[in-house]
Amino acid sequence: MRDQVREKIAGEICLSEEPGRTIRKWREQFVISQQDLSRHLGVSPSVISDYEAGRRRSPGIATVRKIVDAFLEIDEKTGANVLKQYSLxxxxxxxxxxxxxxxxxxxxxxxxxxxxxxxxxxxxxxxxxxxxxxxxxxxxxxxxxxxxxxxxxxxxxxxxxxxxxxxxxxxxxxxxxxxxxxxxxxxxxxxxxxxxxxxxxxxxxxxxxxxxxxxxxxxxxxxxxxx
Amino acid sequence: MRDQVREKIAGEICLSEEPGRTIRKWREQFVISQQDLSRHLGVSPSVISDYEAGRRRSPGIATVRKIVDAFLEIDEKTGANVLKQYSLxxxxxxxxxxxxxxxxxxxxxxxxxxxxxxxxxxxxxxxxxxxxxxxxxxxxxxxxxxxxxxxxxxxxxxxxxxxxxxxxxxxxxxxxxxxxxxxxxxxxxxxxxxxxxxxxxxxxxxxxxxxxxxxxxxxxxxxxxxx
DNA sequence: CCAAGCCTCCGGCAATAGCCGTAGAAGGCC
DNA sequence: GGCCTTCTACGGCTATTGCCGGAGGCTTGG
Missing domain, CATH: 3.40.1390.20 (HprK N-terminal domain-like)
Structure with a gap:
């Protein structure tokens, strides 16, 4: 289940003509603030803001991977509420x-x-x-x-x-x-x-x-x- | 079906620690030569070889997207044989x-x-x-x-x-x-x-x-x- | 008003991607 | 052996990414 969601999110971001918006969509779906995300990834908050604003046309897959994993890890750290709610x-x-x-x-x-x-x-x-x-x-x-x-x-x-x-x-x-x-x-x-x-x-x-x-x-x- | 396969392949490449090998795997699954792929994408054959060799640690998603779409388009241009065979x-x-x-x-x-x-x-x-x-x-x-x-x-x-x-x-x-x-x-x-x-x-x-x-x-x- | 939280925009810069072209290797065929 | 096909390795170079930090904006609560 977790891997399926992981792959789906990554696939979606990767294939999106506007990856920044897709990243934001999923971040909001996981109810994660940019601050929390940036903190989790150990980067400056403006980095997340820039990505979501589409400042980078073609982010590298290493970056996408880190972001997707951050979504899941943060959710799991707070009780996997979104994944659980999705399931239940x-x-x-x-x-x-x-x-x-x-x-x-x-x-x-x-x-x-x-x-x-x-x-x-x-x-x-x-x-x-x-x-x-x-x-x-x-x-x-x-x-x-x-x-x-x-x-x-x-x-x-x-x-x-x-x-x-x-x-x-x-x-x-x-x-x-x-x-x-x-x-x-x-x-x-x-x-x-x-x-x-x-x-x-x-x-x-x-x-x-x-x-x-x-x-x-x-x-x-x-x-x-x-x- | 096509979009599902598209998303799965993209997700897989994106999440792979060795994207080059994953790209090769799928190219071979579609029975496409590097030459055909490079021709379709309008790039030099050594570009494809380098990607598959893992010369690029973190290809951009625009590149991944182009490659995945090339797989599907080439397959469809030759009768969608692989997708069809997968289905049938x-x-x-x-x-x-x-x-x-x-x-x-x-x-x-x-x-x-x-x-x-x-x-x-x-x-x-x-x-x-x-x-x-x-x-x-x-x-x-x-x-x-x-x-x-x-x-x-x-x-x-x-x-x-x-x-x-x-x-x-x-x-x-x-x-x-x-x-x-x-x-x-x-x-x-x-x-x-x-x-x-x-x-x-x-x-x-x-x-x-x-x-x-x-x-x-x-x-x-x-x-x-x-x- | 001030502070905190959240976010946006942008200049700057080192590192890396995207791609070319070249040289070479290997295998198959005539 | 020569030729063709397919692929590999790598130097070179331009364009772009990944990220920092600073300046600023908005909202909310005390």
Whole structure:
């Protein structure tokens, strides 16, 4: 996610006929003052002002790189608020609970804590889970578009996606397969019956598929207790 | 698609600690000689050689922009083979037929030519269709990942996606909703019964959903005959 | 009014980019 | 061997960048 944003910003500035304005646009998007930016880069404030004013027609890529990295670093230093907000912008109705673990959790530990039943034993449970998202899959079908998937993934795609209200489990797997980002794990909470196709799709993607019979409240509590 | 590739290449070169090597990488990916590149840019061949050798630590973005645009323009001048190949890389088993129209077709014209029945009359049929892809939706479920969607979209996402082997039509719409790229139109060929949910999803995406009762062979013939 | 924060404009200057042309190397073909 | 194609290394030179520092402007709060 961070690298994608990084590359996009750099690409945009580089290709812009008015790079100065593009730099300003992004600086304002990150809610960073010229003063803070110049301080972070260790240059005089007038340097930033001149760049944004377009005094330099063709800044060198080393300069662009430093500026882009400064945006991201400053944002991260202040809690990554802009990147986070971009990712979490408005919890949608279909997100029941979402959280980043303070320390990554080993996949087997997570499965154990939710009394999970592994439906894809052929796939090694060796991922490190950074967080989870509990999704009302019935509501998700009609309300989530691909843009919303970025919210679902929150700060990291190295997470467990937990689907509630699952009947056969096909739709979530189909949507996951279609999306460029892949979770570290998929959990179905009290599914009626997990279709063989859903398991096959999980195997094709190499994503562990876990089933749990915990009630939703209990499940969320346990996930949150993981840190 | 073109702009995405353009931005990605520029971003990559810009962020690279060794921009020269990145430039070379992409030049070779486009199968362009330094001579052709230098000729296209109207500079001496040794200029390109020096850039790729990393003689310039921090090329200006105007230079990077010119180089990236040269890659794309040269590729397009020779039939856009690399971009096309990237998009069409290996027709997969689930793509029954794919084609770019020589001239864009108005949506109503396409619908008429396949004797289509509009399931989403509330959505205006005002798109210009650049091409079509006929997909075996049964096979697509298990064989297509998100990367393959780029193949499905071919040269342009302004196309009609035609799904055969459709029962209720949910899965194709779910996959389309999850993917960042959206087609101009979706056609279901002889579906058993189009689920109300599928129609709802199409409406939510603002994508016209068309049903046709033509046999697959007849359908492909008619689409191909559109130009 | 004053101070602080934020920003703008511009002259100055060392360092580097952008590009040329030359000399040479390597590989393939006749 | 000679020729052609493709590429490399490098000196030279003009134009531009990267950055400083100074002067000044505007806004807000005490």
């Amino acid at each position: 912008a408005g919890k949608t109705d279909s997100i029941i609970s979402i959280k980043e673990f303070s320390a990554e959790i080993l996949a087997p530990k997570l499965v154990e804590s939710i009394e999970g039943d592994n439906l894809t034993p052929a796939i090694p449970l060796n991922e490190h889970i950074h967080g989870y998202t509990v999704i009302d899959s019935v509501r998700a079908i009609t309300t989530l578009s691909s843009f919303d998937y970025l919210k679902i993934y929150g700060w990291s795609s190295q997470r467990a996606l937990v689907f509630t209200g699952v009947r056969f489990g096909r739709s979530p797997m189909i949507a996951i397969r279609a999306h460029p980002l892949k979770p570290a794990m998929v959990v179905y909470q009290k599914p009626e019956h997990v279709d063989e196709l859903a398991i096959r799709l999980a195997e094709l993607e190499g994503i562990p598929l876990i089933r749990t019979s915990l009630a939703i409240g209990d499940l969320v509590d346990r996930l949150q207790a993981l840190g | 890389a290996g027709k997969t088993d689930s793509i029954i037929s794919i084609k770019e129209f020589s001239a864009e077709i108005l949506a109503p014209k396409l619908v008429e030519s396949i004797e289509g029945d509009n399931l989403t009359p509330a959505i205006p049929l005002n798109e210009h269709i650049h091409g079509y892809t006929v997909i075996d939706s049964v096979r697509a479920i298990t064989t297509l990942s998100s990367f393959d969607y780029l193949k499905i979209y071919g040269w342009s996402s302004q196309r009609a996606l035609v799904f055969t082997g459709v029962r209720f039509g949910r899965s194709p719409m779910i996959a389309i909703r999850a993917h960042p790229l959206k087609p101009a139109m979706v056609v279901y060929q002889k579906p058993e019964h189009v689920d109300e949910l599928a129609i709802r999803l199409a409406e939510l995406e603002g994508i016209p959903l068309i049903r046709t009762s033509l046999a697959i062979g007849d359908l492909v013939d008619r689409l191909q005959a559109l130009g």
